[in-house]
Amino acid sequence: MGIHGRSNGHIEGAMPRFKTILVTGGAGYIGSHCVVDLLQSGHEVVAIDNFANVVGDDDGSPALRKVEEITGKKVTFYRADLLDKPQINDLFDKHSVECVVHFAALKAVGESMAQPLLYYQNNVLGMLNLLEVMRSHSCFQLVFSSSCTVYGEPERLPITEEHPTGKITNVYGRTKYFIEEMLKDLSVADERWNIISLRYFNPVGAHPSGLIGEDPTKEFTNLMPFMAQVALGKKPVLTVFGNDYNTPDGTGVRDYIHVMDLASGHVAALNLLSANHVGLKVYNLGTGKGVSVKQLVDVFERVTGTRIPLQYEARRLGDITAMWADASLARTELGWTTTRSVEEMLDVFERVTGTRIPLQYEARRLGDITAMWADASLARAELGWSTTRSVEEMSVLVTQLVSVKQLVDVFERVTGTRIPLQYEARRLGDITAMWADASLARTELGWTTTRSVEEMLDVFERVTGARIPLQYEARRLGDITAMWADASLARIELGWTTTRSVEEMCQ
Numbered sequence: 122m123g124i125h126g127r128s129n130g131h132i133e134g135a136m137p138r139f140k141t142i143l144v145t146g147g148a149g150y151i152g153s154h155c156v157v158d159l160l161q162s163g164h165e166v167v168a169i170d171n172f173a174n175v176v177g178d179d180d181g182s183p184a185l186r187k188v189e190e191i192t193g194k195k196v197t198f199y200r201a202d203l204l205d206k207p208q209i210n211d212l213f214d215k216h217s218v219e220c221v222v223h224f225a226a227l228k229a230v231g232e233s234m235a236q237p238l239l240y241y242q243n244n245v246l247g248m249l250n251l252l253e254v255m256r257s258h259s260c261f262q263l264v265f266s267s268s269c270t271v272y273g274e275p276e277r278l279p280i281t282e283e284h285p286t287g288k289i290t291n292v293y294g295r296t297k298y299f300i301e302e303m304l305k306d307l308s309v310a311d312e313r314w315n316i317i318s319l320r321y322f323n324p325v326g327a328h329p330s331g332l333i334g335e336d337p338t339k340e341f342t343n344l345m346p347f348m349a350q351v352a353l354g355k356k357p358v359l360t361v362f363g364n365d366y367n368t369p370d371g372t373g374v375r376d377y378i379h380v381m382d383l384a385s386g387h388v389a390a391l392n393l394l395s396a397n398h399v400g401l402k403v404y405n406l407g408t409g410k411g412v413s414v415k416q417l418v419d420v421f422e423r424v425t426g427t428r429i430p431l432q433y434e435a436r437r438l439g440d441i442t443a444m445w446a447d448a449s450l451a452r453t454e455l456g457w458t459t460t461r462s463v464e465e466m467l468d469v470f471e472r473v474t475g476t477r478i479p480l481q482y483e484a485r486r487l488g489d490i491t492a493m494w495a496d497a498s499l500a501r502a503e504l505g506w507s508t509t510r511s512v513e514e515m516s517v518l519v520t521q522l523v524s525v526k527q528l529v530d531v532f533e534r535v536t537g538t539r540i541p542l543q544y545e546a547r548r549l550g551d552i553t554a555m556w557a558d559a560s561l562a563r564t565e566l567g568w569t570t571t572r573s574v575e576e577m578l579d580v581f582e583r584v585t586g587a588r589i590p591l592q593y594e595a596r597r598l599g600d601i602t603a604m605w606a607d608a609s610l611a612r613i614e615l616g617w618t619t620t621r622s623v624e625e626m627c628q
């Protein structure tokens with residue numbers, strides 16, 4: 122019968138084409154959950170981790186032993202570091218790895234800002250070593266853990282894979298971006314590579330058994346483990362950065378995805394890689410729904426029966442107001458979709474920790490993140506500047522567009538003339554539409570335009586006192602539809618501004 126059915130990346134009844142998968146960072150949070158799904162879908166897993174951010178012991182990885190307990194299957198584990206290239210080479214000599222799922226990376230945004238070289242070395246050089254060893258062993262199949270952080274502050278929501286990348290606000294995100302760029306170059310240069318880069322949104326939750334979860338050893342600010350620590354009394358309050366965002370309750374909005382849904386996305390990606398040569402493909406893995414920090418905390422309190430005291434701090438520099446995925450490409454091309462609710466992302470904590478946990482308040486611990494958020498009051502006091510743009514505003518600029526036809530309509534109305542139009546074919550090089558985002562001038566210069574399109578046009582009548590007979594010709598080659606300057610730089614840096622009105626130009 123072959124393939125019996127397909128749901129969320131699992132091809133039931135079919136043997137996976139890749140037998141042995143190397144999972145780097147396999148003892149970590151997402152890695153360990155993904156190994157569960159890989160084993161359950163019939164793959165053999167060789168996992169490595171250097172225990173940079175997870176507990177290890179003499180027998181290997183406690184998390185992966187729990188994975189073996191959950192699945193009843195064996196994981197081959199090595200304590201290994203991607204920066205130790207000979208060690209990775211030996212591993213490939215020993216196992217015929219057919220595909221790599223590459224999770225291993227450092228991921229703490231605050232730490233990455235304080236120690237950029239550590240991050241570039243670990244994440245970028247680690248990836249380079251891995252790719253070179255893979256190539257030398259003729260292994261060209263790769264699933265890479267990327268992140269929605271590569272998109273930076275979204276220009277539009279929801280975010281599709283087409284959204285520009287690169288305007289990133291932190292070093293960690295830049296390592297992901299640089300690796301994606303590297304993978305692009307690689308897949309162009311050598312078509313044997315077959316790579317899927319998965320841009321995760323915000324993974325939370327744990328395996329329903331409660332046996333594995335998110336348990337980092339480095340100082341962290343990730344919302345979920347932080348919230349769990351507060352519930353357990355290990356931290357006194359949940360620090361929320363920013364409650365004055367332009368979102369329904371003022372807190373940042375993210376696309377939280379259950380880690381088991383994320384895991385099944387990897388199995389789906391492997392299915393696609395094993396059946397097709399894709400070169401390099403990128404997919405968003407998210408639910409497509411935005412949930413605010415406050416909403417998430419409310420659900421957590423409801424499902425766990427605990428109370429999470431919140432402490433609001435100023436927004437952190439580089440933090441993003443709202444971000445959620447358009448995950449439709451993964452749905453259509455990977456046959457993958459999320460199935461778990463926010464409640465399911467959180468209720469495992471109840472089972473793991475028990476309800477009504479007595480809270481124990483301790484002094485706040487200073488972490489590297491203390492130096493990470495902005496006190497923007499100086500900019501407010503001295504520059505008169507404060508952020509003003511809402512998510513809604515990101516998409517409303519289109520309403521400020523004025524078409525030629527609209528302009529003619531207004532002109533006819535204010536001058537009482539009729540302008541007969543004759544449409545010709547578009548001219549080569551003409552630009553469809555062009556208008557400024559003048560919000561920087563608004564926020565930083567306190568400047569905004571005040572005159573309407575009507576005011577731009579009615580001067581002609583007043584100045585000339587005449588109904589000017591117009592004669593329309595076809596557009597000329599190279600004429601531009603619309604063009605106007607953002608002259609705010611000249612204003613700020615040269616102290617220059619125009620002083621003459623359209624009226625004065627016509628007199």
Ligand SMILES: NC(=O)c1ccc[n+]([C@@H]2O[C@H](COP(=O)([O-])OP(=O)(O)OC[C@H]3O[C@@H](n4cnc5c(N)ncnc54)[C@H](O)[C@@H]3O)[C@@H](O)[C@H]2O)c1
Pocket residue numbers: 145146147148149150151152169170171172173174175201202203204223224225226227228243247266267268269321322323324337
């Ligand atoms: N958790 C998130 O919110 C999130 C979001 C987007 C992308 N990602 C990416 O997903 C991947 C997994 O993230 P996670 O949340 O499971 O983090 P994690 O820290 O739990 O797992 C990463 C694992 O990699 C290991 N590691 C790091 N450097 C290594 C090296 N040089 N050699 C061997 N092992 C090394 C760490 O010890 C850790 O166990 C990472 O690449 C991360 O950047 C995570």
